[in-house]
Amino acid sequence: MPARPTRHSGSPSARRLATVLAGGPPTAAFAVHLLTLVVALGALGWLGRPLWFFGDEWEFLVNRGGFHRPHLGLWDPHAHMHWSTTPILIYRALFAVFGLRHYAPYLLLVLLTHIVTAYLLWRVMRRVGVLPWVATGLAAVFCFLGGGEENILWAFQITMNGSLLLGLVHLLLVDRDGGYGGRDAAALVVGLVALTFSGITVTMIAISTLVVLRRRGWRLAALTAAPPAVVYAIWYVVKARHDTFHPPAQVNGFAARVQDIYTFLWTGLTHVADAAVGLTGAGGVLLLGLLLWLLRRLPGDGTGSPDRSRLPPGTGLPDGMSAAEPEPPTGLGGSRWPAAAMAAGAILLFVLVSVGRVDYGLDFAKAPRYVYLVSALLLPAVGLVFSELATGGAVRGFVVALLVGVLGLHGIAELLTQRQVRLHKEVPARGQILAAADLLASGAMIVQQPVDDVWNPDLLASDLQQLRAAGDLPAGFTVTDDDRLRAALDLQVVFRPTPELLRTGGARLVEAKAATAAAVAPGCVTVAPLGSDPGVVLDWGTPGSLQVTSPTGGPVSAVLLRAGVPASQYRRSTAQPGVPIVLSVSHLGPMLVTLPAGSPAQLCGLSG
Numbered sequence: 001m002p003a004r005p006t007r008h009s010g011s012p013s014a015r016r017l018a019t020v021l022a023g024g025p026p027t028a029a030f031a032v033h034l035l036t037l038v039v040a041l042g043a044l045g046w047l048g049r050p051l052w053f054f055g056d057e058w059e060f061l062v063n064r065g066g067f068h069r070p071h072l073g074l075w076d077p078h079a080h081m082h083w084s085t086t087p088i089l090i091y092r093a094l095f096a097v098f099g100l101r102h103y104a105p106y107l108l109l110v111l112l113t114h115i116v117t118a119y120l121l122w123r124v125m126r127r128v129g130v131l132p133w134v135a136t137g138l139a140a141v142f143c144f145l146g147g148g149e150e151n152i153l154w155a156f157q158i159t160m161n162g163s164l165l166l167g168l169v170h171l172l173l174v175d176r177d178g179g180y181g182g183r184d185a186a187a188l189v190v191g192l193v194a195l196t197f198s199g200i201t202v203t204m205i206a207i208s209t210l211v212v213l214r215r216r217g218w219r220l221a222a223l224t225a226a227p228p229a230v231v232y233a234i235w236y237v238v239k240a241r242h243d244t245f246h247p248p249a250q251v252n253g254f255a256a257r258v259q260d261i262y263t264f265l266w267t268g269l270t271h272v273a274d275a276a277v278g279l280t281g282a283g284g285v286l287l288l289g290l291l292l293w294l295l296r297r298l299p300g301d302g303t304g305s306p307d308r309s310r311l312p313p314g315t316g317l318p319d320g321m322s323a324a325e326p327e328p329p330t331g332l333g334g335s336r337w338p339a340a341a342m343a344a345g346a347i348l349l350f351v352l353v354s355v356g357r358v359d360y361g362l363d364f365a366k367a368p369r370y371v372y373l374v375s376a377l378l379l380p381a382v383g384l385v386f387s388e389l390a391t392g393g394a395v396r397g398f399v400v401a402l403l404v405g406v407l408g409l410h411g412i413a414e415l416l417t418q419r420q421v422r423l424h425k426e427v428p429a430r431g432q433i434l435a436a437a438d439l440l441a442s443g444a445m446i447v448q449q450p451v452d453d454v455w456n457p458d459l460l461a462s463d464l465q466q467l468r469a470a471g472d473l474p475a476g477f478t479v480t481d482d483d484r485l486r487a488a489l490d491l492q493v494v495f496r497p498t499p500e501l502l503r504t505g506g507a508r509l510v511e512a513k514a515a516t517a518a519a520v521a522p523g524c525v526t527v528a529p530l531g532s533d534p535g536v537v538l539d540w541g542t543p544g545s546l547q548v549t550s551p552t553g554g555p556v557s558a559v560l561l562r563a564g565v566p567a568s569q570y571r572r573s574t575a576q577p578g579v580p581i582v583l584s585v586s587h588l589g590p591m592l593v594t595l596p597a598g599s600p601a602q603l604c605g606l607s608g
Helices: 012-022 028-047 057-063 085-098 104-128 132-143 155-174 182-195 200-216 218-238 254-277 283-297 334-360 362-366 368-390 394-441 461-469 481-492
Strands: 450-452 456-460 493-496 507-513 515-521 524-529 535-540 544-549 554-562 571-575 581-585 589-594 601-604
Touching: 012 028, 028 104, 028 132, 028 394, 057 085, 057 155, 057 456, 085 104, 085 155, 104 132, 104 155, 104 334, 104 368, 132 368, 132 394, 155 182, 155 200, 155 368, 182 200, 182 218, 200 218, 200 334, 254 283, 254 334, 254 362, 254 368, 254 394, 283 334, 283 368, 334 362, 334 368, 362 368, 368 394, 394 450, 394 456, 394 461, 394 481, 450 461, 450 481, 456 461, 481 493, 481 554, 493 554, 493 571, 507 515, 507 589, 515 535, 554 581
Parallel strands: none
Antiparallel strands: 450 456, 493 581, 507 535, 515 524, 524 601, 535 589, 544 581, 544 601, 554 571, 554 589
């Protein structure tokens, strides 16, 4: 269906605003686009209602200007490569007003960055010549991009979303003809602010620089890139270079490192395509097809605006074009160049990420954050392909509409699935944290500080005590018995090489499970395995420590019991062959300890 300019009967200022937002005369496709943004914001906000603080968010909440770091650490890196000054300030401001009582204000900000990013992608797609209805459909698909759920429903991702959003603003400002002017100065400010959100800004500035180089020459490209590059380099040398977050490299040699980076890059890119279409294994073919399509059009020498002889009658023209302009050549260049530059940016993004993250393994390349970012960077190029497919008749237009619809339905289904995965982590974690607050308020003895060292390692018991005392924790949340056992397991049970509690004799052996137990000395028993999961049930009457020694070594775990039912979380460790490992417990009650299955293990420190 052709997109026609919509008639506005409102005030001249409203018409001017609509024209500015649409990047030209507003069309029905633009009106529908705005409607999809409003619907998406409401729907995503509803889906995010049960969510709470999780993972890296605690680093901003309790480390940066929190309890055990008295200063904000505004310039310190997050995760080695990310300069996150602005998100830290945002989190500190929200915390000052809302504490942890409500997650909605934090979530609203990341949802707004997501929705505004979808709008900016629509603007970029229209500028490079994507048909209005194709741009509207793909922007709606992006709004419900299930594979990138992490950047939609996790407030902490305001970091990367902010870089992407401001990077697109930067691109729209510098993608023009002419010499250095006010828009370039505004872009400089936007770029410098974007640097303070995350390291993703480096890729976004590179994209803008490539566009300026192609359209306006190397001098203006240097002026575009140099100031943010110098500022980021100074920050990195002064602050990030000394950060100890990054693990030691697992591969020696330049050739091996290059091979690992290539594998990381290819794994990440193909996973993005797989996640977007829902067809595992199709990513490589889709990416190569997109690359060949782009390369076939790169030689264009003109503005690269679409051939209007092929557009349906009444179709809206891209930003900055008027019907009076002469017919442009049909290659990919000029105003269409941002689509190619953003696609190149997708490759650069994974190269830069791999330099700092390749040692974490290939699964890191499949993180939802990269699905989100790379999908955004590839969207204009995909829009151009779909626009070409849609040009030439109603049947082809219907096929494209069907493809967009299928992508949208897949995204929604995946979003709902990934939301459930997040809920299964975050809701129990919130229950455990609030149960830990109750446990600490009771004056119970603890043996370690991390409240939840699996999902929320930055939150310590001392932080939680102060949060409770200040009234910053939510009220009205029901804490279950399982929550209480998991909280006790993290705070009151620990495996260490040396005892946290000097007392022994706190545990009484109740029974052996899939094993036999024989006393060998006062307070010591040998547990011989009879099956694959040998262990013992202990009853702790007083706090104390227990020494476990296995000749062959292997996994050792502990779980608290309630009426014979274990909690849903285990405390795990690994015993080295012949080296004692000490279990320290301040929680009173029954516990199941699972031992290595390879050989008999000796337990010492039991009560008589």
